Amino acid sequence: MDRVVESRALSMRTKIAIGGAVLLALALLFYFFAPSAGSQTIGADRVKISQVTRGAFEDFIPLRARVTPLVTVYLDAIEGGRVEQVLVEDGASVVKGQPLAILSNAELQLSVLARQTEVTQQLNSMRSQELALAQTRVANERAVLEAETAARKAQRQYSREAALAERGFVAAKTFADTRDEYDYQRRRVAVLRQGQATDERLQASQLAQLRASADSLESSLALARANLDALNLRAPVTGQLSGFSIELGQSLSPGERIGQIDSPGRNKLVAGVDEFYLGRVEPGQRAVIDWGGKRYQAKVAKIYPQVQNGQFQVDLQFIGAEPADIQRGQTLQARLTLGDPAPATLIPNGAFYNETGGNWVFVVTPDGSSAVKRQVRLGRRNAEMIEVLEGLDPGERVITSPYTGFADKDRLDLTE
The missing domain is CATH 2.40.420.20 (conserved putative lor/sdh protein from methanococcus maripaludis s2 fold)
Structure with a gap:
């Protein structure tokens, strides 16, 4: 006989419970193992x-320092002109006052000559005025001397006639005329002396002004001659000439840069320092440079606080001897000490x-x-x-x- 076979499938509730348990297990695994x-x-x-x-801790910073001349004097054309002669070559060693080049400027030369003529004429005119004042002084002194002489003569005449007039040997009219003449000569001397004193004061002031004007004109003439002499370019200091590349026939403008002179055998180092150390770098701090198997000492001589590209610049100056074979533009490694270990x-x-x-x-x-x-x-x-x-x-x-x-x-x- 047929019989009913009972089904053993899980119930829906059981399936849901098992599914929930699996999901919970997966979530826990993900929580523990997922980043x-x-x-x-x-x-x-x-x-x-x-x-x-x-x-x-050694408080230092490494630096890449560039060799630069300690002193650099720039050469500029004070007066413009045409290059007539070039007396030295670029890179030569020159001494102070040595001629470097000769320029010509016809307009400046004519202007200086005209100025010189004008100044000479003015100086001659002032000297003529000084001569006239001196002659006036002499004339005043002569007039005073003549008046004093006449006054003394009138006094003596008055003294003689006074004694005779008392005895009646001189007429009253004649004695009165003599007395009046004596009074006139005395007053004349006083007036002349007063006028002489006034003239002396005025002449002294006028002479002082003339001499001051003469000094000013002489200075103006010296300046004009100096401008003319500036056409002869000379070395202002002793050193090595560089950047001097002018050519014959070249026209230079006033103030144009034509080269520079670097101090011979004396150099400094220019280094860039990270802006992080701006508040910690101070003048006088020591630096060490290793070069050619020797160690050289330097110090911070100057700080440029302007920051560019995250760095500021410092100048390092050698203490004592410096390397003999370094060249301008060369790069050296330095260690700048900021503090003690x-x-x-x-x-x-x-x-x-x-x-x-x-x-x-x-x-x-x-x-x-x-x-x-x-x-x-x-x-x-x-x-x-x-x-x-x-x-x-x-x-x-x-x-x-x-x-x-x-x-x-x-x-x-x-x-x-």
């Missing part, structure tokens, strides 16, 4: 891991600093499986090491290679 949004997996061979150490916690300098600004680093866990972002405080740095002020202990390891591509993560999973 989080704040982490990233990266190969350990793609990053550079350095150890935090304890040691002496001091014990500190250190990490190697790396490209990570440019991306973090020294505010945080990735610290590798003791087992080396991951690296975690940590806030730190870094201090001074040189080309090799960075001083750690807070956040790291000796023996820990940090990633010092660039953080490009994962700088926004909080944790890195390191794989072999």
Whole structure:
């Protein structure tokens, strides 16, 4: 006989329960094994891991310094003109006052001659005025002398007639005339002396003005002659001539730059320093230059605080002897010392600093499986090491290679 076979299929409720359990298991697996949004997996061979150490921090910065003459004097054509002769060649050693070239300027020469003639005429006119004043002074002195002589004669005549008039031997009219003549001569002498004094004061003032005008004209004439002499170009200092490339027949404009003279055997170094050190570089700080197996000392002589392309310029001046075989434009390696060595916690300098600004680093866990972002405080740095002020202990390891591509993560999973 046929019988009914019972079905053993799972019920719908059971199927739903099993499906939910599977989904929950998958979600848990994904939660534990899938990378989080704040982490990233990266190969350990793609990053550079350095150890935090304890040691002496040497506060220096390396510099690429360019050799430049210590003193440079530029040559300009004071007066324009046509080049008639070139007496020296570019690169020659010259001494102060040595002729370099001769120019010609017909217009300037005619102008100087006209000025010289005008000044000469004015000087002659003033000398004539001085002569006239001197003659007037002599005439005044002669008139006073004549008046004094006449007054003395009148006095003697008055004295003689006074005694005779008392006895009645001289007529009253005659004696009165003699007395009047004596009074006139006395008053005449007084008036002439007063006029002479007034003339002396006026003449002294006028002579002072004439002499001042004469000095001014002489200075003007000397300046005109100096302008004419400026057509003969001379070396203002002793040194090596460079950039001197004028040609015969060339026309030069007033003030045109025609070359320069560099101080012989004396050089300085010009170096660019990262703007990060602008507040720490000071005049007088020492630098060391290794060249030709010898070490030379230099100091910061001048700081140019203008920042261009992230750098500012400093001048380094040699202390004592300088290398004998260096040439202008040559580049030397220098180490500028900013402070004395001091014990500190250190990490190697790396490209990570440019991306973090020294505010945080990735610290590798003791087992080396991951690296975690940590806030730190870094201090001074040189080309090799960075001083750690807070956040790291000796023996820990940090990633010092660039953080490009994962700088926004909080944790890195390191794989072999």
